[in-house]
Amino acid sequence: MEFDVVIVGAGPSGLATAIRLRQLSEEKGTDLSVCIVEKGSEVGAHILSGAVLEPRSLNELLPDWKERGAPLNTPVTDDRLLFLTRGSAMRLPTPPQMHNEGNYIISLGNLCRWLGEQAENLGVEIFPGFAAAEVLYDDGGAVRGIATGDMGVGLDGEHKASFEPGVELLARQTIFAEGCHGSLTKTLFERFDLRKGVDPQTYGIGIKELWEIDPAKHKQGQVIHTIGWPLDSSTYGGSFVYHLEDNQLAIGFVVGLDYENPYLSPFDEMQRFKTHPRIRRMLEGGRRISYGARALNEGGLQSIPKLTFPGGLLVGDTAGFLNVPKIKGTHTAMKSGMVAAEAVYDALAGDAGGAREVEDYRQRLEDTWVWEELRRVRNIRPSFRWGLWGGMLYGGIDTYLLRGHAPWTLHHHADYALTKKASECRVIEYPKPDGTITFDKPSSVYLANTVHEEDQPVHLRLKDPDVPIRVNLPEYGAPEERFCPAGVYEIVDEGDGKRLQINAQNCVHCKTCDIKDTTQNIDWVTPEGGSGPNYPNM
Ligand SMILES: Cc1cc2nc3c(=O)[nH]c(=O)nc-3n(C[C@H](O)[C@H](O)[C@H](O)COP(=O)(O)OP(=O)(O)OC[C@H]3O[C@@H](n4cnc5c(N)ncnc54)[C@H](O)[C@@H]3O)c2cc1C
Ligand code: SF4
Numbered sequence: 001m002e003f004d005v006v007i008v009g010a011g012p013s014g015l016a017t018a019i020r021l022r023q024l025s026e027e028k029g030t031d032l033s034v035c036i037v038e039k040g041s042e043v044g045a046h047i048l049s050g051a052v053l054e055p056r057s058l059n060e061l062l063p064d065w066k067e068r069g070a071p072l073n074t075p076v077t078d079d080r081l082l083f084l085t086r087g088s089a090m091r092l093p094t095p096p097q098m099h100n101e102g103n104y105i106i107s108l109g110n111l112c113r114w115l116g117e118q119a120e121n122l123g124v125e126i127f128p129g130f131a132a133a134e135v136l137y138d139d140g141g142a143v144r145g146i147a148t149g150d151m152g153v154g155l156d157g158e159h160k161a162s163f164e165p166g167v168e169l170l171a172r173q174t175i176f177a178e179g180c181h182g183s184l185t186k187t188l189f190e191r192f193d194l195r196k197g198v199d200p201q202t203y204g205i206g207i208k209e210l211w212e213i214d215p216a217k218h219k220q221g222q223v224i225h226t227i228g229w230p231l232d233s234s235t236y237g238g239s240f241v242y243h244l245e246d247n248q249l250a251i252g253f254v255v256g257l258d259y260e261n262p263y264l265s266p267f268d269e270m271q272r273f274k275t276h277p278r279i280r281r282m283l284e285g286g287r288r289i290s291y292g293a294r295a296l297n298e299g300g301l302q303s304i305p306k307l308t309f310p311g312g313l314l315v316g317d318t319a320g321f322l323n324v325p326k327i328k329g330t331h332t333a334m335k336s337g338m339v340a341a342e343a344v345y346d347a348l349a350g351d352a353g354g355a356r357e358v359e360d361y362r363q364r365l366e367d368t369w370v371w372e373e374l375r376r377v378r379n380i381r382p383s384f385r386w387g388l389w390g391g392m393l394y395g396g397i398d399t400y401l402l403r404g405h406a407p408w409t410l411h412h413h414a415d416y417a418l419t420k421k422a423s424e425c426r427v428i429e430y431p432k433p434d435g436t437i438t439f440d441k442p443s444s445v446y447l448a449n450t451v452h453e454e455d456q457p458v459h460l461r462l463k464d465p466d467v468p469i470r471v472n473l474p475e476y477g478a479p480e481e482r483f484c485p486a487g488v489y490e491i492v493d494e495g496d497g498k499r500l501q502i503n504a505q506n507c508v509h510c511k512t513c514d515i516k517d518t519t520q521n522i523d524w525v526t527p528e529g530g531s532g533p534n535y536p537n538m
Contacts, residue, residue, distance in 0.1 A: 003033040003125075004348060006145055006171035008132040008184060010038035011047060012108065013316025013333035014177030015115040016061055020341035022122035032348065034124045035169065037148060039131035039509075041451075041530040043116035046509055048208055048294040048538040049108035049330065050240050050250060052076060052100055052223060056369075057334035062118060071110040073245050076100040077221030082278070084229040089278040092227075095399060097325040097377060100223055105242045105250070107537035108330060131526035133166060135174075135184050135191075142356075143311030145170035146184070151528055154455050173344050173358065174312040177337065180295045181511040182318035183524055194305040194314075200414040201299040201320055202381070204237065205512045207270040207485050208252035208293065208538060209444075213286035218247045225327070230272040233388040235259045236381075239273055240327065241282070248289075249282065254327075256298060256384070257415040257483075257516050261425040265482035266512075267293075268430035271438040275431070283437050291439075291447040292538050293485035293510040296329065297322045299412055301378040307365070310357045315340045323373055324381040325395070332370050339365045376404025382412055419518045422477035441487035445506050449534035450486070452505040452527055459527035460488065460502050460513065467521045468500035476518050483516045508533045 005021060007014045018034050025032040040046035053072065058065055065072070079100050082089045116126055133149035146169055152162035176185050180203065189195050224241040231237050236256030243249055253270035274283060297303070297320040304321070307314050315337040322329030343361040365371060379398050384391030398406060433440045452459075462468065472478055473491060478500075480489035486506040491498055509532045514524040 001167060002170045003035045004171065005032065005034045005173050005175060005344060006169045007034065007036040007175045007177055008146060009177035009179060009182070009316075009318070010036045010040075010043045010116060010126060010128065011112060011177060011179050011316060011333070012115065012330050013337040014175070015112060015119050015337075016057065016334035017175055017177060017315055017337035017341045018119045018124040019061060019115065019122060020338045021345055022119070022124055024341065024345045026122065028349070030349065032345070036119070036124060036126045037130045037132050037146065037169065038126065038128045039526055039529055040128060040532060041534055042113075042128045043126060044109035044113040045128075045534045046532055047109040047112050048206070048292045048535055050242060050252065050327065051106050051108040051330065052242060052328065053104045053106045053108070053111065054326075054328055054331040055102070055104060057331045057338065061334065061338055068118065070114055072104040072106055074105040074221055076103045076105060076223050078219065078223065080222070080224045082224060082226045084226050084276055084278070086229050087277060089226070089276070095325065095395070097323070097399070098225065098327075105221065105223065105244050107244070109535050110537050129530035130167070131529040132184055133526045135187060136168060136170070138311070141310065143174050143309065145174055149526055149529060153457060155457060157457060160455070172348055175315055175340060175344070176312060176318050177315045178318040180297050180317040181515055183526055185314060185318040188309065188312075188314075189305060192306070192309040194309065196306070198305055199299060199302040199412040201297060201303045202412045202415055203257040203295045203515050204254045204298050205257055205266045205293060205295050205483070205485065205510060206252050206254045207267055208250065208291070209288050210290035210538065211249040211251060211283060211286045211288050212247055213249050213282060215247050217282050217285075218249070219243050220245060227388065229276065230269055231255070235264065236384045236391070237269070241279070249286070251279075254296070257295070257512065258413070258418045260418055260420045261428065262419050262422050262476040262479035262518070263425055263428045263482065265428070265430060267441060267444075267485045268482075271433060272430060274437050280437055288439070288447065290536060290538060291444040292533055292535055293508055293512070295511045295515060298324050298381050300324055300381060301371075301374040302409055303412060307362050308357050308359055313340055313344070313358055313361055321370060321374065323377060325377045332373070335368060335370050336365060339368060379406055379408070379410045382410035416516055416518050416520055419476060419479065419516070421475055441485070445486045445508065448486070448508050450506060450508050450532060451534065452507065452531040454505050456528050458502055458504045459525050460504055460507065461523040461525060462500075463521050463523060467519050469498050471519055473498065480513060480517060480522070483512050485510060485512065489513070
C-alpha cells in the first residue's frame, strides 16, 4: 500500500502530525494521503500517562477543541508538593515549572481516542492492531516505509493455519512516533548514527494505578506530587496523585532508571508508597480499577538525537522531548508532530519524488517554544546525581538565580551502566501485599487487561540466552525479576539447573527491560499486532 506519509504510532505526537498534515492539505487544496499504524488493539489501548495536560499545543492545533467535545473535563484547582518521611508529610513551595494553572487532569488514552476521531474526520486512515515490525529501505539506503508484522506464526516459528503475512506500507516520508524508546527508532539510531555526539537518553519507569475512591475524600482538580519516602535520597523519583472526574484518582510512582541498587523494585516502591498514612487515608474504602506501567524519557535537550534521515524523521517521545521538571511531555510531543507536519508538507509539495531528508524540521523546531522550554530546564534532572538534597539545591539556584541561563550543560550516563554489583548493595525487603491497598504483580497485571497469543514467537529476545544465568544472576542478583513491573522474568529451577523463564504474555510494553538490563542482552521487538495491554482510560 502506498501513501504520501506513513506514521508509526497513534499517540499524541503521531495523531497531531497526522491532523496537521491533513489540515494543511485541506487548506491548500491538495490531497496528501496519510495513514497511521498502531500496535494497540485500538487507539489509546497502549497509552499510559499521568496526566496533567498543558493545553498549549492543543490550542494551536484545534482551537475549538471545547466545542468539538475534547475530553478535558477537570481543570486543575489545587497544586501541592509534599516531602514525605515514613510517617509525615511536609508541604514544600511548588517550583514554577510545577504550577498547573490553566492545565487539565485528563486520561491521555481518552484524549488520543478523541484525537483519532478528529484525524479520521480529516481523512487520515488509522490501522489499529498492526505493529510496525520492520523498517523498509530503498536501494540507496533511504527509508521507504515499514512492514507490519506477520500474524499467525507459532512459538516455534512455523506458520499456523491463521497465518497472514505482514503488509508493506510505502511512503514518501515515514514518521516515527513510537513513544519512549521506540523499537524501530532504536534500529534507526544505529543505521543512521543518529545519537552521535549527544548524551545517552536516560529514563524513568512510571507505575500507575487508577482508583475509584470514597466521594467524601475526592477533591476533583487536586494535583499532589511527592518526593522523599519510600526512596532513599540517592534514588531519583517521586509520586503523582491526580483527582480526576467521577471520583477517580490517578496515582503513580516514577523511579529514575539510573538507580544503582539491583535489589530495588519500582513496582514494590509504588506499593510501599501507598502505605504512607497520608496516601493510605485517601485510598481506604476505595477500589483499584486499573494498573499499568510505561517508561518515560528524562534526558532532555542534551539527549535529543539527530531528528531526520533520508525518507523519514522522529517526533514525540521516541526522540525525547519530555520536560522532566514539569513531568510533562504531551504538549512538546504534539508540538514536535505539528512542526514536523509543516516541514514535511512543504518538502512534499510540488516534489513528486520521495525519500529525501526533511532537514529543516530541526531548525523549525529549534525556533519554537519547545526548544526554549527544554533549554531552560536542561540541567535540573542531571543535577540529581548529587542526590535529592544536592539536586534540590542546584534546581533552586538554576531556576531562581540563573533562570535557566547557566553557561554550562550537565551530562548524562546510560542508565543500565549505573547498576552496581549485588555484592556492593544492601538487599531491600519489601512488605507483603495486603490485598486492599497493596497488591502483587499477578493481580496487578490482570487489571492491565494484557493479552498476547501464547503460541507466537517470544517478543523479548535474548541476544545471548546464557547471560541471565551466567552473568545477571551471580553478579547482579537477577535484577530483571524486579525491574519488570509485570513479572515477565522469573528465575526457575525445575531440578535440572536454573534458567530464566520469560512469561511474555504478561508484558505491558513499558520497555524497561530493554533499557535497564545491565548487560543490554534483552531486545524488545513488537509482538503480533493488537497484543499487549488494553488500557481503558490510562
Ligand atoms: C507515568 C507517566 C506519567 C506521565 N505524566 C504526564 C503528565 O502528567 N503530563 C504530560 O504532559 N505528560 C506526561 N507523561 C509523558 C507523556 O505521556 C508522553 O510525553 C506522551 O505520551 C508522548 O507521546 P508520544 O506520542 O510521543 O508517545 P506515546 O504516547 O507513547 O504513543 C506512542 C504510540 O505508538 C504506538 N507504537 C509504538 N511502537 C509502535 C510500532 N512499532 N508499531 C505500531 N505502533 C507503535 C504505541 O502503542 C503508542 O500508542 C507521562 C508519562 C508517563 C509514563
Ligand atoms: S517484559 Fe519488559 S517491556 Fe514487558 S512489562 Fe516487563 S519490563 Fe516492561
